[in-house]
Amino acid sequence: xxxxxxxxxxxxxxxxxxxxxxxxxxxxxxxxxxxxxxxxxxxxxxxxxxxxxxxxxxxxxxxxxxxxxxxxxxxxxxxxxxxxxxxxxxxxxxxxxxxxxxxxxxxxxxxxxxx
Amino acid sequence: xxxxxxxxxxxxxxxxxxxxxxxxxxxxxxxxxxxxxxxxxxxxxxxxxxxxxxxxxxxxxxxxxxxxxxxxxxxxxxxxxxxxxxxxxxxxxxxxxxxxxxxxxxxxxxxxxxxxxxxxxxxxxxxxxxxxxxxxxxxxxxxxxxxxxxxxxxxxxxxxxxxxxxxxxxxxxxxxxxxxxxxxxxxxxxxxxxxxxxxxxxxxxxxxxxxxxxxxxxxxxxxxxxxxxxxxxxxxxxxxxxxxxxxxxxxxxxxxxxxxxxxxxxxx
Numbered sequence: 001x002x003x004x005x006x007x008x009x010x011x012x013x014x015x016x017x018x019x020x021x022x023x024x025x026x027x028x029x030x031x032x033x034x035x036x037x038x039x040x041x042x043x044x045x046x047x048x049x050x051x052x053x054x055x056x057x058x059x060x061x062x063x064x065x066x067x068x069x070x071x072x073x074x075x076x077x078x079x080x081x082x083x084x085x086x087x088x089x090x091x092x093x094x095x096x097x098x099x100x101x102x103x104x105x106x107x108x109x110x111x112x113x114x115x
Numbered sequence: 116x117x118x119x120x121x122x123x124x125x126x127x128x129x130x131x132x133x134x135x136x137x138x139x140x141x142x143x144x145x146x147x148x149x150x151x152x153x154x155x156x157x158x159x160x161x162x163x164x165x166x167x168x169x170x171x172x173x174x175x176x177x178x179x180x181x182x183x184x185x186x187x188x189x190x191x192x193x194x195x196x197x198x199x200x201x202x203x204x205x206x207x208x209x210x211x212x213x214x215x216x217x218x219x220x221x222x223x224x225x226x227x228x229x230x231x232x233x234x235x236x237x238x239x240x241x242x243x244x245x246x247x248x249x250x251x252x253x254x255x256x257x258x259x260x261x262x263x264x265x266x267x268x269x270x271x272x273x274x275x276x277x278x279x280x281x282x283x284x285x286x287x288x289x290x291x292x293x294x295x296x297x298x299x300x301x302x303x304x305x306x307x308x309x310x311x312x313x314x315x316x317x318x319x320x321x322x323x324x325x326x327x328x329x330x331x332x333x334x335x336x337x338x339x340x341x342x343x344x345x346x347x348x349x350x351x352x353x354x355x356x357x358x359x360x361x362x363x364x365x366x367x368x369x370x371x372x373x374x375x376x377x378x379x380x381x382x383x
Contacts, residue, residue, distance in 0.1 A: 036324075040324040044317065044324050045321070048317040048318060050317075051310070051313045051314045051316075052314060052335050055307065055311070055313075055314060055342060058306055058307065059337055061338060061339055064336070064337060065337055065338060066336040067333070067334065067335050068333070068336075069318060069321065069330075069332075069334075070330075070333075071321075071327035071330055072327070072328025073326055073327050074325070074326075074328070076321065
């Protein structure tokens, strides 16, 4: 069931990969990863999320709402789910950030219900 | 006062000593509107040299070299910088009153204040006057192509001045090596800069995992706002905003950062 919810993200043009990872870099679920090394991607993304948490705390904020990292070839978006889990979406840079933002937040509750 | 002169392309506005403008426009041609109190005037500049100058304050009118000497004597002048292409510059030169022509003045070497901290630039940048109708319409912000004939130091200040004027931007800094080198805004970003370096290292790790292409920007959203980090030549920009910021507008400005080789920074 969780996989089918994650599949909904592929309705957004440009989505390449959707992952749920734990803060230690362990993959909980992944969809359509293609030729990406998911294990390594999960490890480095959890590293970015950990550093982002530190920065958020520095700003006096207890939690992150979301992060975006744009490169020339890809856009990585990540949102905390519950406990120490994150949803990570990799898209082409042309993907609509606003739409991704909306879909991430819209589906967060239902994804959490399967975790 | 400047009626008849070509409109050119408006680049930005700032406050600085007049000499500083000359030493930072060595690749630039255009006209700089100068304002000091009630006094107004203009300086036609070609590659760091004043070609023509007029300055009027009440009944007092200064022209040519005398006007330049007067502007140089002031601690701070408001400059509105307008770039001219060759034909516009030639037209402006034709429009100069013969008395306004400046006999050749030595360009003084760029002061060590190319290190911006010495100039307290943070307090020097002034908003460009924007009609109220435009000020309330952030999307009306025009595309600005920062010309390659300005040195990167001046471009940095114009860029930061432009960003910090956007609604909901709280502070902006250029940093490198864990230190802020130029900053504007209400909040000290030194501690944010230190953590930003750690995030940049983590982002580098992503590049090692997949074909990402070059890094464009990182945005951290927290309930109180956003932290945006983006490359700026060999250094990075860090922007702190409130939650209502128009991120599309920030991205647009980041895309307008000129792609000129970093080794040109500080030349001139």
